[in-house]
Amino acid sequence: MAGPSTPPESPFTPLSVEHASTVSRVAAEVRRAVFEGELESGTPLREVALAESLGVSRPTVREALTVLVAEGLATREPHRGVMVATPRADSVRDVCRARWVLEGAGVQAWPAADDGRRARVRTTLDAYTAAVRSEASYEELNERHLAFHVSLVELTGSLRLVQMAEALMDELRLALAQVERMHRNAHDEADSHGAWSRCWRRAGSTGPTARTPSCAGTSTTPRSRSSRRSGSNERMAACWPSCRAGRSPPPRSPSPHS
Structure with a gap:
């Protein structure tokens, strides 16, 4: 049995x-x-x-x-x-060039984008701005900041382009975090991104010009496309010699908006 x-x-x-x-x-x-x-x-x-x-x-x-x-x-x-990891300046410049193409395509697609995708841009920007105002951690600032940039590519409606953008953000996140920490420029970033967004909203159905927020800060002062792109990439690349030398960034200063 x-x-x-x-x-x-x-x-x-x-x-x-x-x-x-x-x-x-x-x-x-x-x-x-x-x-x-x-x-x-x-x-x-x-x-x-x-x-x-x-x-x-x-x-x-x-x-x-x-x-x-x-x-x-x-x-x-x-x-x-x-x-x-130690970000390499030439790699970051190349990532920024690729982002320029993807995000530029998204901004150009603004007139044809549906309300949901436009709302996504506003929502991610609001989340980033709120994180800046609340003196959130650099990790959260980084996550919110890059989410806004991905939302620009989402305006194209192309899943493949969005996946490409997300892969580029993975390469850029450490470099961007180092720039934001060392320059303590998150408030400037949020303000400049907000200025672009307001421009797009005013543009309405006619759409904005083919200008996108830069990799490490952008100015609302009119400049040539190559000047804006080159300046932002160089600022991004300039930070790493001090990091590799082991010098710590200066402490965070009190928020000018607090």
Whole structure:
């Protein structure tokens, strides 16, 4: 006579919410330190040191670092391990050139865009402005800022163009965070982006001119397209020598709008 049958193992048995949450928390803490400038570009991310500091296991740290590498915030090199990524000036310039094409296409599509896509531009801009006014963390400012730029590309109605824009933002996020932290220019960014948005709203059905907010700040003073683009890219690229040399950015100053 056969013995009692063993119930089949649930496919969810291997899942561990607690472990996954721990990996996410470790990744979030290291990410925060990178955005806030506590961990500069080129800083080695040692598994043993991080595990001891955060009170977690080395495998947990290893998984968290894999997440950060996938996000482009860290790099993994043979025989050197994982370290905070160092944006390259030539790479950032190339990303900005690509963004100019994508966001320019979005702005040109404003007249034909539906109300939902236009509302998305206003909503993301409002969220970014609110984060600036509330002195949000650099990580949140970065997320809100880049979401606004993606919303411009969404005006085209092309899923592929939006996916391209999101991939470019992943490459740009660390560089932009360093610029915003070192120049403390988030209020200027929000004001200039708001000026462009108001221009588009006034343009109505005729549409705005083919001008998009720049990579690291834009002025409402009329300038040539090449001048605006070159100036913003150079400002973006100029920050990293000090980061690579290990010099910390100046502390955040009180908000002029507070």
